[in-house]
Amino acid sequence: MKVHVLGIDLGKNVCSLVGLDETGAVVLRCRAKRETLIHLAAKLPPCIIGMEACCGAHHLGRLFADQGHDVRLMSPEYVRPYVKAQKSDDRDAEGIAEAATRPTMRFVDVKNQDQLDMQTLHRSRDRLVAERTALINQVRAVLLERGIVVPQGKRALDQYLTSLTDESGEASSLSARMLTLDADARAQWLELDRRIAAFVKENEDARRLVTIPGVGVTIASALIAAIGNAESFEHGRDLAAWLGLVPRQSTTGGKPKLLGISKRGNKYLRKLLIHGARAALPHVSGRDTPLGRWAKGLLARAPQNVAVVALANKLARIAWAVLRRGKEFNVAGSPMSA
Structure with a gap:
């Protein structure tokens, strides 16, 4: 029996485990207490371990990674479509194992x-x-x-x-x-x-983030705590979409129409960015900088609250660029493309 993928449905006391081989067939199905998970995983050869990004997953993920396993954490809402009917803990673990092998799956980085x-x-x-x-x-x-x-x-x-x-x-x-x-x-x-x-x-990355208008120590530290670095996102707009700051679209009569923001992802961080954008918008729009001219033009054609959310989206993308490039934000120069 060789386990290629191990799916773990975490519980408060008892966890359900399902192991798949290279063909996707179930070769292991058992339950174990949390304190015995580490010893059980240590007996397995290095494999893919999939878990939902819930309470306790990051701690176990670091321990599994130290044993040489490939840890893949996923949002529960992305795992749900792979869970078959007659939901149970075993079926949840099987769905987690299957979802961990999908090439288009979005994974959550293990937090230190x-x-x-x-x-x-x-x-x-x-x-x-x-x-x-x-x-x-x-x-x-x-x-x-x-x-x-x-x-x-x-x-x-x-x-x-x-x-x-x-x-x-x-x-x-x-x-x-x-x-x-x-x-x-x-x-x-x-x-x-x-x-x-x-x-x-x-923190050096946090010091760079506070150079962005509207990003203070609270937002900078929250960004570092939530995403760590920019490697988790391929593009700045991916971070903005993860925060729910990207407007939804609807097509009516063949014409696209922008709706409200999706409000997905990290609610706390989105709230901080919107508050920061609201406080910084008057100051930013009054300065003759690329970002200031953009904000001033936005205020001329959009309502105040729409401009605030758009600036919050821009701040998230600039924060991604600052973290990715390892440089401070240049207020006077052209804004970093994100």
Whole structure:
């Protein structure tokens, strides 16, 4: 029995394995606990190991790669068409093994430990964004119950809470516990931003990315954590499409019509790029540079939000070119083709 392709359907405790030979016939079908997967794979000759890119796949992928196996991670939605009827864990593993051999399959690069650490920081930061919004709404409600009306927005609330330290007449109407809660939340937020900024200072690719208008330390570190390098994508537009920043097309009466963006791929990174483009658009369109003239012409013929998404698409493609060429973005010169 010689296993050419090993498909693994990962589970929390027990995983299903299906091995295929060179002809595609099933020669192995078994189940194993997560802790025994490494020993089982070590007994096999170097082969293709296919897994869905889910929780724990990157850790196992690095261990399998150290044993000499060819690890191929795939998005679950790309594996689904290869799963036969009467879905089960064994059939999922068989579909994964078959999908791993397809020449047109798109694979996910195995993330290293540094990428996973930065990804964890961004997930913690994203969680704090939601908690901060809830906290802001709660504090405004508490203040309103005490007759204090604070305008909407984080900055307005920050300015008011800062003024409370002056021990004005309204300070006594706000509980010290609420002030402590807000201070703790802001301390967590600042600590995460400090760690992200420290990573950008140490990472050479991230330092190049922050030279792009609209790409700060948060977006640069998120890009490095998500894609690592530009080798995963053949072209800049492939990265933009992976982020869901490419408009969908519809043909009506033989005429192509552009629709909204596809919103596929990494939602968090797409959100950051759109926010960065929205903040940078006024500054970029006001400068006499190739990118500025492009943005100014776009604003003249397209609505504001359309221009923002188009600039986010452009920033993603420029980021790919910066990573691929290993050079900083030249603001004054012609933009890098992507």
